[in-house]
Each structure stands twice: as C-alpha cells, then as structure tokens.
Amino acid sequence: MYHGYQLGDEINVKVGERIYDGTIVGIAFSPEFLVTASNPDYYVLEKGSLAVVYANMTIVSEPIGFSLVNNLLFGFEPGSDREVAKREILKRLEKLSIDHVVTRERQFGYKHVQTQLTAIAHFVPTMVILLLTLASIITFINFSRLIATERARSVRSWRSGTIAERCYSRTWRLRS
Secondary structure, X not given: OEOOEOOOOEEEEEEXXXXXXXXXXXXXXXXXXXXXXXXXXXXXXXXXXXXXXOOOHHHHHHHHOOOOOOOOOOOOOOOOOHHHHHHHHHHHOOOOOOOOOOOHHHOHHHHHHHHHHXXXXXXXXXXXXXXXXXXXXXXXXXXXXXXXXXXXXXXXHHHHHHHHHHHHHHHHHHHO
C-alpha cells in the first residue's frame, strides 16, 4: 500500500476534459518522480510530490488522434560510439517532432542520484576521521586515569611498606 493505494485498486485519472478508468497493476519508486524543481539544476527533495501514471497508449491516443511519446531511452553496447549512434537515431526519427536530446549525464533523475552519491563519498571519510579522533582522545583520557590511579596506589603501597619496615626494625632493635 502506498498513499492509500494498492495493487488492484480502481483509479480514475482526469486528463484535460476526459476521465480515464483503470486498475493499478504496479507501483514504482524513482528519484526522478520524488523531486520537483522549476530549475532542473536545483534539487529540492519533496517525497511523494508527483505521481506518474503509466497507461495503455491506445487509450490515451484515441481522443487526440495521434500517439504521444515524451521519452525514448536507448542503451548502448560497451565500446560503441555514442555520437555516431545518436546521429543515426536522429536521422531515422527525422520525420518526428523532437524537441531535444538529453544524455544520461544530463538527465534529471540521474543527476540527482549522482549528487547524492557524491555527497556521501565526501561525508563518510570525514566522519571516519572524526570518530577516530574521538576514539583516540577517549583512549588517551582513560589510560591517563588508569596510570594516575596505579601511580597513587603504588605510592601508598611504598609508603606503607616503608613505615612497616621502620616499625619492624625499631621493634627488632629494641628486643635485641
């Protein structure tokens, strides 16, 4: 269950003046849909701020008379030249109205995840150094107290031993 919805629930989605009925068949999480900002270079986390409905394209295309596609994703084989592939893809899709092409490195969700991972990569070593320093200080204080306690015990023991020896030696002298 997520925000009161679960698999199998009926849902009504209003797009323009038309209402579409459907059944929830999956719930997904993506950093791209958990973040809103008017400027894609500025990140503002607002959990649950946006819902995305994936619907059957024929249901959505019927009322408007054509198919809408807002994203096409392409995977590349390792070692392939991305620029050559990009030119070939754009050449094959030249009849379509394409607003812009975004690489993975400039895509909003990818940038957000990379920013979070980079922040953690800088945070962890700093925390390790801080905790090691704190552990060293605590160890030093504990050993200093231990040494001071043992030294005081040793001095008391030495003094009491000296006094006992003096008393014993005086007693022995007096008896002899």
